[in-house]
Amino acid sequence: MTEKSLCPLKFLAKTFGGKWKLSILCILADGQSRRYSAIKRRLGDNITKTITNTMLAKSLRELEADGMINRKEYDEKILHVEYSLTERGKRALPMLTAAAEWAVNEMNFEKLNPRCENCYSK
Numbered sequence: 001m002t003e004k005s006l007c008p009l010k011f012l013a014k015t016f017g018g019k020w021k022l023s024i025l026c027i028l029a030d031g032q033s034r035r036y037s038a039i040k041r042r043l044g045d046n047i048t049k050t051i052t053n054t055m056l057a058k059s060l061r062e063l064e065a066d067g068m069i070n071r072k073e074y075d076e077k078i079l080h081v082e083y084s085l086t087e088r089g090k091r092a093l094p095m096l097t098a099a100a101e102w103a104v105n106e107m108n109f110e111k112l113n114p115r116c117e118n119c120y121s122k
Helices: 008-016 021-028 036-043 053-065 087-109
Strands: 069-074 080-085
Touching: 008 021, 021 036, 021 053, 021 069, 021 080, 021 087, 036 053, 036 080, 053 069, 080 087
Parallel strands: none
Antiparallel strands: 069 080
Protein backbone atom coordinates (compact mmCIF):
# COMPACT_ATOMS: atom_id res chain seq x y z
CA MET A 1 0.00 0.00 0.00
CA THR A 2 1.42 3.37 -0.99
CA GLU A 3 1.41 6.47 1.17
CA LYS A 4 -1.27 7.96 -1.12
CA SER A 5 -3.63 5.00 -0.58
CA LEU A 6 -6.73 5.90 1.37
CA CYS A 7 -10.04 4.20 1.99
CA PRO A 8 -12.71 5.93 -0.14
CA LEU A 9 -15.05 6.14 2.86
CA LYS A 10 -12.33 7.81 4.95
CA PHE A 11 -11.80 10.27 2.09
CA LEU A 12 -15.54 10.92 2.05
CA ALA A 13 -15.59 11.44 5.81
CA LYS A 14 -12.59 13.80 5.64
CA THR A 15 -14.17 15.87 2.88
CA PHE A 16 -17.74 16.04 4.20
CA GLY A 17 -17.30 15.23 7.88
CA GLY A 18 -17.96 17.67 10.66
CA LYS A 19 -21.10 19.21 12.02
CA TRP A 20 -21.48 22.02 9.49
CA LYS A 21 -19.93 21.13 6.13
CA LEU A 22 -22.94 19.34 4.65
CA SER A 23 -25.25 22.17 5.70
CA ILE A 24 -22.92 24.73 4.11
CA LEU A 25 -22.87 22.74 0.86
CA CYS A 26 -26.67 22.47 0.93
CA ILE A 27 -26.96 26.24 1.33
CA LEU A 28 -24.70 26.75 -1.71
CA ALA A 29 -26.33 23.97 -3.76
CA ASP A 30 -28.76 26.34 -5.51
CA GLY A 31 -25.87 27.85 -7.46
CA GLN A 32 -26.05 31.25 -5.79
CA SER A 33 -23.00 32.92 -4.30
CA ARG A 34 -23.48 33.71 -0.64
CA ARG A 35 -21.78 36.12 1.71
CA TYR A 36 -20.30 34.84 4.94
CA SER A 37 -23.05 36.58 6.93
CA ALA A 38 -25.81 35.01 4.79
CA ILE A 39 -24.37 31.54 5.33
CA LYS A 40 -24.11 32.16 9.07
CA ARG A 41 -27.68 33.43 9.19
CA ARG A 42 -29.01 30.37 7.31
CA LEU A 43 -27.09 28.03 9.61
CA GLY A 44 -28.56 29.82 12.60
CA ASP A 45 -32.17 29.28 11.47
CA ASN A 46 -32.45 26.32 13.82
CA ILE A 47 -32.78 27.64 17.37
CA THR A 48 -31.16 24.55 18.88
CA LYS A 49 -27.99 24.94 16.83
CA THR A 50 -25.83 27.98 16.25
CA ILE A 51 -22.41 28.15 14.67
CA THR A 52 -19.62 30.30 16.02
CA ASN A 53 -17.61 32.55 13.73
CA THR A 54 -14.55 30.44 14.46
CA MET A 55 -16.25 27.19 13.44
CA LEU A 56 -17.83 28.71 10.34
CA ALA A 57 -14.50 30.15 9.20
CA LYS A 58 -12.78 26.80 9.85
CA SER A 59 -15.44 24.84 7.95
CA LEU A 60 -15.31 27.25 5.00
CA ARG A 61 -11.49 27.10 4.91
CA GLU A 62 -11.56 23.29 4.93
CA LEU A 63 -14.16 23.13 2.14
CA GLU A 64 -12.10 25.61 0.13
CA ALA A 65 -8.88 23.63 0.75
CA ASP A 66 -10.66 20.46 -0.42
CA GLY A 67 -11.72 22.22 -3.61
CA MET A 68 -15.44 22.12 -2.83
CA ILE A 69 -16.11 25.87 -2.66
CA ASN A 70 -14.72 29.09 -4.10
CA ARG A 71 -13.95 32.11 -1.98
CA LYS A 72 -14.06 35.44 -3.79
CA GLU A 73 -13.12 38.75 -2.18
CA TYR A 74 -14.71 41.96 -3.42
CA ASP A 75 -12.60 45.03 -2.74
CA GLU A 76 -15.31 47.64 -2.77
CA LYS A 77 -16.06 50.42 -0.30
CA ILE A 78 -16.81 47.70 2.21
CA LEU A 79 -14.72 44.58 1.69
CA HIS A 80 -16.84 41.46 1.50
CA VAL A 81 -16.36 37.81 0.65
CA GLU A 82 -18.70 35.48 -1.22
CA TYR A 83 -18.67 31.70 -1.41
CA SER A 84 -19.95 29.42 -4.15
CA LEU A 85 -19.59 25.80 -5.20
CA THR A 86 -16.70 24.81 -7.44
CA GLU A 87 -17.14 22.32 -10.27
CA ARG A 88 -15.94 19.65 -7.84
CA GLY A 89 -18.57 20.75 -5.34
CA LYS A 90 -21.25 20.63 -8.02
CA ARG A 91 -20.17 17.09 -8.97
CA ALA A 92 -20.82 16.04 -5.36
CA LEU A 93 -24.45 17.23 -5.41
CA PRO A 94 -26.00 14.08 -6.94
CA MET A 95 -24.31 11.94 -4.28
CA LEU A 96 -25.44 14.30 -1.52
CA THR A 97 -28.99 14.34 -2.93
CA ALA A 98 -29.04 10.52 -2.98
CA ALA A 99 -27.78 10.44 0.62
CA ALA A 100 -30.49 12.92 1.65
CA GLU A 101 -33.15 10.81 -0.07
CA TRP A 102 -31.88 7.72 1.75
CA ALA A 103 -32.03 9.62 5.05
CA VAL A 104 -35.59 10.81 4.37
CA ASN A 105 -36.72 7.25 3.63
CA GLU A 106 -35.08 5.96 6.81
CA MET A 107 -36.51 8.80 8.87
CA ASN A 108 -40.00 8.10 7.51
CA PHE A 109 -39.53 4.40 8.33
CA GLU A 110 -38.61 5.36 11.91
CA LYS A 111 -41.55 7.79 12.02
CA LEU A 112 -39.32 10.83 12.30
CA ASN A 113 -40.18 14.11 10.61
CA PRO A 114 -37.60 15.06 7.95
CA ARG A 115 -37.41 18.85 7.73
CA CYS A 116 -34.67 21.23 6.68
CA GLU A 117 -35.12 24.81 5.60
CA ASN A 118 -31.66 24.85 4.04
CA CYS A 119 -31.62 21.90 1.69
CA TYR A 120 -34.71 19.71 1.79
CA SER A 121 -38.35 20.58 1.40
CA LYS A 122 -41.37 18.61 0.27
